[in-house]
Amino acid sequence: MSITKFDAVNIGDTLGPQEIFLSKDQVRTYARTCGMDVPRFTDDEGARSEGLPGMITPGNMSMGLLATLIDGWAGPGGLRRLGTTFRGLVLPGRTIRLCGAVTQKDEAARTVELDVWLESDEGERLVVGTASVELK
Amino acid sequence: MAVDYDPALIGRVFEVTDPVSVSAEAIGKYCAAIGETNPLYIEEAAAKRGPYRTIVAPPSFAVTFRNGRHFFTHVPRFGSAGFDAGKDVEFVTPIRAGDKITLSSHVKEIYEKTGRSGSMVFVVVRSTVRNQNGEVVAHIDHRFMNRP
Numbered sequence: 389m390s391i392t393k394f395d396a397v398n399i400g401d402t403l404g405p406q407e408i409f410l411s412k413d414q415v416r417t418y419a420r421t422c423g424m425d426v427p428r429f430t431d432d433e434g435a436r437s438e439g440l441p442g443m444i445t446p447g448n449m450s451m452g453l454l455a456t457l458i459d460g461w462a463g464p465g466g467l468r469r470l471g472t473t474f475r476g477l478v479l480p481g482r483t484i485r486l487c488g489a490v491t492q493k494d495e496a497a498r499t500v501e502l503d504v505w506l507e508s509d510e511g512e513r514l515v516v517g518t519a520s521v522e523l524k
Numbered sequence: 525m526a527v528d529y530d531p532a533l534i535g536r537v538f539e540v541t542d543p544v545s546v547s548a549e550a551i552g553k554y555c556a557a558i559g560e561t562n563p564l565y566i567e568e569a570a571a572k573r574g575p576y577r578t579i580v581a582p583p584s585f586a587v588t589f590r591n592g593r594h595f596f597t598h599v600p601r602f603g604s605a606g607f608d609a610g611k612d613v614e615f616v617t618p619i620r621a622g623d624k625i626t627l628s629s630h631v632k633e634i635y636e637k638t639g640r641s642g643s644m645v646f647v648v649v650r651s652t653v654r655n656q657n658g659e660v661v662a663h664i665d666h667r668f669m670n671r672p
Binding site: 449464 | 562615
């Protein structure tokens with residue numbers, strides 16, 4: 389695992405894209421592990437009865453996946469802040485991509501600002517966010 | 525249209541939740557669910573050699589703690605359909621295996637927005653996550669969207 393060094397970072401550097409197939413089983417496991425065991429996150433039929441197209445991924449899980457991308461890039465302890473907006477439904481059983489880019493660099497604080505997003509295989513940004521990261 | 529709610533709700537802190545014990549096993553299960561494989565979070569030997577000298581949770585574990593049964597006595601609902609619109613999290617210190625975690629929360633603000641699909645009411649709940657020593661682990665601003 390390579391941890392990013394502050395001095396080596398430039399504005400415009402990218403994180404990922406990390407492509408993953410998000411399976412329904414993985415989403416069910418997350419929901420059950422995290423006390424979110426409700427039909428919209430575990431069962432297609434139950435989700436449809438709530439007016440959804442099928443089971444959806446909890447926002448917390450999408451956020452967790454983005455945090456994992458950042459954490460792998462910055463190293464443990466580096467992530468100071470992460471803000472996310474859940475814009476679209478993240479439907480499991482499909483490929484998604486976790487992406488990020490460096491937007492600012494603060495030399496005095498040795499922190500960088502990131503744009504991060506989770507996009508569908510078609511490139512639609514379903515979850516968008518910003519993060520502040522401290523680098524060594 | 526102004527949103528109708530009791531202004532006394534804003535800033536009133538809910539009951540602090542009962543402490544939840546965090547085991548290394550629970551952290552391991554969370555890592556498996558999220559696809560996190562860093563040994564510092566899942567292998568005791570690697571964690572002991574690492575910066576925290578013990579297994580810690582990945583940062584996003586902080587958002588998995590629940591407000592519990594009191595939540596909707598403090599958080600107003602507007603209309604029937606509500607969903608999670610987003611979160612802003614400030615990570616202060618890691619959660620360590622063995623920690624006992626509590627949440628104290630309050631409604632930070634309520635506002636209305638009109639978008640392409642009509643009117644929406646947002647309720648922002650701020651939760652402070654603490655460990656057994658009273659240290660702040662994280663601050664979480666959670667935005668709920670309701671359609672009146």
